[in-house]
Amino acid sequence: MQENTTQIRVYRYRLYPTKPQEVAMFETLRLTRTLYNAGLEQRIAAYRKQGKTVTAYDQQKELSALKAECPEYAGVYSHVLQDALDRLDKAYKGFFARVKRGDKAGFPRFKPRQRWNSFKFKEVWDKKKGQWLSPGKPVDEGRRINIPKIGAVKCKFHRPLEGVPKTLQIVLDVNEWYAVYTCEVPVQPLPETGSSVGVDVGTRYFTITSDGEFVHNPRHLGNALKKLRVQQRTVSRRKRGGNRRRKAALQVAKTHRKIRRSRQDFHHKTARKLVNEHDLIAHEDLKVSNMVQSNLSRSISDVGWSAFFDILRGKAESAGRVVVRVPPQYTSQRCHACGHTCRENRNNEMFRCVSCGHEDHADWNAAKNILGRAVPSALNGSGVAHAVV
Numbered sequence: 001m002q003e004n005t006t007q008i009r010v011y012r013y014r015l016y017p018t019k020p021q022e023v024a025m026f027e028t029l030r031l032t033r034t035l036y037n038a039g040l041e042q043r044i045a046a047y048r049k050q051g052k053t054v055t056a057y058d059q060q061k062e063l064s065a066l067k068a069e070c071p072e073y074a075g076v077y078s079h080v081l082q083d084a085l086d087r088l089d090k091a092y093k094g095f096f097a098r099v100k101r102g103d104k105a106g107f108p109r110f111k112p113r114q115r116w117n118s119f120k121f122k123e124v125w126d127k128k129k130g131q132w133l134s135p136g137k138p139v140d141e142g143r144r145i146n147i148p149k150i151g152a153v154k155c156k157f158h159r160p161l162e163g164v165p166k167t168l169q170i171v172l173d174v175n176e177w178y179a180v181y182t183c184e185v186p187v188q189p190l191p192e193t194g195s196s197v198g199v200d201v202g203t204r205y206f207t208i209t210s211d212g213e214f215v216h217n218p219r220h221l222g223n224a225l226k227k228l229r230v231q232q233r234t235v236s237r238r239k240r241g242g243n244r245r246r247k248a249a250l251q252v253a254k255t256h257r258k259i260r261r262s263r264q265d266f267h268h269k270t271a272r273k274l275v276n277e278h279d280l281i282a283h284e285d286l287k288v289s290n291m292v293q294s295n296l297s298r299s300i301s302d303v304g305w306s307a308f309f310d311i312l313r314g315k316a317e318s319a320g321r322v323v324v325r326v327p328p329q330y331t332s333q334r335c336h337a338c339g340h341t342c343r344e345n346r347n348n349e350m351f352r353c354v355s356c357g358h359e360d361h362a363d364w365n366a367a368k369n370i371l372g373r374a375v376p377s378a379l380n381g382s383g384v385a386h387a388v389v
Helices: 019-050 056-061 063-069 071-075 078-101 220-237 243-277 297-303 305-319 362-374
Strands: 006-016 118-121 144-147 151-156 164-173 176-186 196-201 205-209 214-216 280-284 322-326 350-352 359-361
Touching (some): 006 164, 019 118, 056 063, 063 071, 359 362
Antiparallel strands (some): 006 151
């Protein structure tokens, strides 16, 4: 199998628009959201009348007529308008794919202002000439970037932009603007360490490795719940549609943003340490979407296993490491020493095999079993090792 020599990496930079530029960016959000909703309405009407839907290509062909009829759309870059319809088409394809799989379908919805916070330039680099196109091009000695129809916006490049830029997305995060570049960068493998590790995840300890390292769960949401309750009560007491309610809701959004960023920073640092120290990392192939329906839903959502696994795989791919997902069945009930499996082996955090008497921390024993399923030579007891990559 041919190995990938490049990967997609995302770079996010803070923007500092002037007041007129920010007005233009908000107007772009409003127009693209209106276009998305109009496209959705057109598709629904076409299906009700003709029994078939309208394609994204058909809708994009009508953009020229739309600009002639509604001059305000002429002030929006054409690729940005096309992307709004592409997002609608992606939502439709996702809906039909879920119907085909028998999952909960979720028909595409009309977007309110609160749920539309970005617009995208689909192409920022000329492959033939090997140079920047107009969108996203750094200007003014790298202190600003060019955003068509908006102007040269001040940008803080806190780290170099590497690789070949593919797309640019302008994102509004609560009350801050960001430029998000998607780049194709070469893979830079790290030196081999000769080490493999199994990782078990939990809610008390975030990760427990087969090497015996326990990483405590920082509980970012749990520690901020008291503050959030006070802020949310303040919102509920404010009059709907009032300026004071809007300001109170903004404080809640800022608190959630801080929680999200703290969790993401913790995920990145934990994943980076694992990738730097091990050639192979094994973890359970958990169905987190099913697990959050339990009585531990808040704790599981707070710890963010799915996001952590995605970050871990991305860093491993960039460093030439291997991440293996193994079936999670009975990893916490199987004795690593003799292979005996039964429910009585585990009592909360303590593991004591009823067959051989082996005692261990339950999560540490599970991490060893996870590694054993990924690397058969790591099995000390009986059993069949199998891995899902």
